Amino acid sequence: MTEVVLGIAIIVALVVGMSVGLLALRRRLVPDTGLDVTVNDGLHLVARRGDGLLSVLHGAGVAIPAACGGSGTCGLCRVTVTGEGAGEPQATERGVLSPRERRAHVRLACQTRLRGDCAVEVPDDILSAGGGVLGTVSSTRMLAPLIREIVVELPPEQPTEFRAGDFMQITAPPYALDFATLDFDPAFSEAWEIAGWRRMRLASVAEVTRAYSLASRPEDSGHAVFNIRLAVPPAGREHELPPGLVSSWLFSLRAGDRIALSGPFGEFHAQPTGREMVFVGGGVGMAPLRAMIHQELAQGTSRRxxxxxxxxxxxxxxxxxxxxxxxxxxxxxxWTPALSDPAPGDRWGGATGFVHEILFAEMRAHPAPEECEYYLCGPPAMISAVLATLDRLGVEPEAIFYDDFGA
Structure with a gap:
């Protein structure tokens, strides 16, 4: 017995000694000195080797948008990075960034690990956005089983002239949530009971920020309107994947609650060309398209x-x-709504099928679909199907503008 204990002690001592030696060697070969991250040629940030670029920027108050929790799927955290300190693009980035973007040194900040000094270019509106503001929830209402509209009253000092298509970033504080305590529209209670969403519980131990498109109309001046989709785990994987950290918190808000926002930001806007406009949306892709359509009509546009x-x-x-x-x-x-799988009780008399199929059927009869301008927003699968449809119609990529929700 004594020999066994002695042997174990020797092995533990050897492992600890080797670990300490490796750490000491790493410190000598890879000094833990501060790295310089220069933002827009003016702001200098100090980082450490191995830090994520997105975390470094957020820590300095540079509100780079992110909607996917750092998984590299939403593509919102695009920045231009020069210098060898950013390393080579990850496989995740190559699946999101085009060859042209990669040649122009565009990177996803959430996927970039720092190895040395580098220079970063971000949009000026993001750099000047500051630390954001506190708004007050004016109202909430359920629009669909997993979609809630949240209207936020902005403080008087916050500019309220948004450009349709913009988004804002919302920060959720640490919280604990029992979904059984959420307020529900009785019309959607059955869907929640069947799916078992009421049984979900969630806790978040740190602040988390996500980007959400504005659904605001001109008459919503002084307020920010959001369409929030609750990100629930796929059926059968409830014990493996948690619901969305920020969307869950947003679903719990009531009138009078405070909410931290920054922005607005964005590059998904209506183009001033005079061409016919075709909008295609799904889910909470409704938000920016709703804002654009209302803005165009309120301005008295002559465009179809x-x-x-x-x-x-x-x-x-x-x-x-x-x-x-x-x-x-x-x-x-x-206005052409389409249902892909209407329920028997819907008594639906409108278009039936996937939205890209309805789009093709309608625009195929158009005298010049290639002369129109297309604005798309929704889930990635919908975007891919619509892009393929537009290619069949002979529409050039330069006439297509889209924002997909890769989260």
Whole structure:
């Protein structure tokens, strides 16, 4: 017995000694000196080798957007990075960034690990955004089983002239949440019971920030309107994957609660060309498209506007009455909702099928679909299908503008 204990002690001592030796050697060969990250030729940030670029920027108050929790799927945290200190692009980045972007030194900040000094270029509006503001929730309402509209009253000092298509970043504080305590519209209670979402619980131990598109209309001046989709785990994987940290917190908010925001930011905007505009959306891709359409119509545009929106069933279709009313008031605006899998009780008499199929059927009869301008927003699968459809219609990529929710 004594020999066994002695042997174990020797092995432990050897392992500890080797670990200490390796750490000492690493410190000598790879000094833990501060790295210089220069932002827009003016701001100098100190980082450590191995730090994530997104964390370094966020730690300095540079509000680079991110919607996917650092998984590299949303593509919002694009920055231009020069210098060998950023290393080579990761495989994740090559799946999101185009060859042209990679040649121009565009990187995903969330996937970039620092190895040395580097220079970073970010949009000026992000650099000047500062630390954000505190707003107050004016109202919330459920639009669909997993989508909630949140209207936030902004402080008087916050500029309220948003450009349609912009987004803001929302920061959730640490919290604990029992989903059974959430307020529900009775119309969606059955869906929650069947899916078992009421049984979910979640705790977040740190602040988390995500980007959300604005659904604000001109008449919403002084407020920021968001369409929030609760990110729930796929069926059967509830014990493996947690629900979304920020979307869950947002679903728990009530009127009067405070909320931290920064922005607005964005590059997904209507182009001032005069060409016919075709909008295609799905899910919470509704938000920026709704803002753009309302802005164009409020300005008295002479452009023809068509809006195709896809949902699974009538329960997932929202703002329909609003757009039907707009179509009734504006001869230049057409609204085409499509359901891919209407329920028997929906008594649906409108377009049935995937939204890209309805788009193809309608635009194939158009005299010149290639002369239109296309604005897309929604889940990645929808974006891919619509892009393929537009290619079939002969539409050049330069006439297509889109924002996908890769999260």
């Amino acid at each position: 506007i068509r809006y195709f929106f896809g949902a699974r069933s009538a329960a997932d279709l929202f703002y329909s009455d609003e757009f039907t009313a707009l179509a009734g008031r504006h001869d230049s605006f057409d």
